Amino acid sequence: EVQLVESGGDLVQPGGSLRLSCSASGFTFSNYAMHWVRQAPGKGLEYVSGVSGNGGSTYYADSVKGRFTISRDNSRNTLYFEMSSLRTEDVAMYYCVKGYSYGQFDYWGQGTLVAVSS
């Protein structure tokens, strides 16, 4: 059974940093692209970032480019998301998502909540 378990969400001050983790199991982690998708309160889903199976290619939405970094450790079956210079507009539930093909995702985690407030 595929499982994706996110952790690391917290309340931070504007300008602060946070690292999200996603522990994956139930599939050959290194064979699949992985992604982060977020949903702000009362808003729709937003694609944030993705990384190829071997970690060699990364993608970022313009809204987080230069501030957030996606990475993976295939030996630990873990996806990471380093978030810096956090803004109030980054407040959202962040979901770890397994890539399927061509912009489609087949498994999602339950999400981890990031709050930004002074």
Added chain:
Amino acid sequence: QSDLTQPASVSGSPGQSITIPCTGTSSDVGGYNYVSWYQHHPGKAPKHIIYDVSERPSGVSHRFSGSKSGNTASLTISGLQAEDEADYFCTSYTSTSIRVLFGGGTKVTVL
């Protein structure tokens, strides 16, 4: 405002069929057969219920079906059941650099 347009809410009585549209452009929904649909019960992980416009992943009920006409994809839920009450959202591959667009989500209410 999301990149793909979905109605905010759709409702139906048990046993009825409802259809949720997901409208994009020729650069995404209309240009590729890579539309997916997801069911999301609040507080739980979203569940993949349709891929490649009309294919069902293993274990997904046959009451869920997908289709596409032009720039609009649609999800139909037949024989509506109380457990179908959830949020549903679509995604589509796009030729832009980010590669995927999301619909704003539709809340399905079973009356």
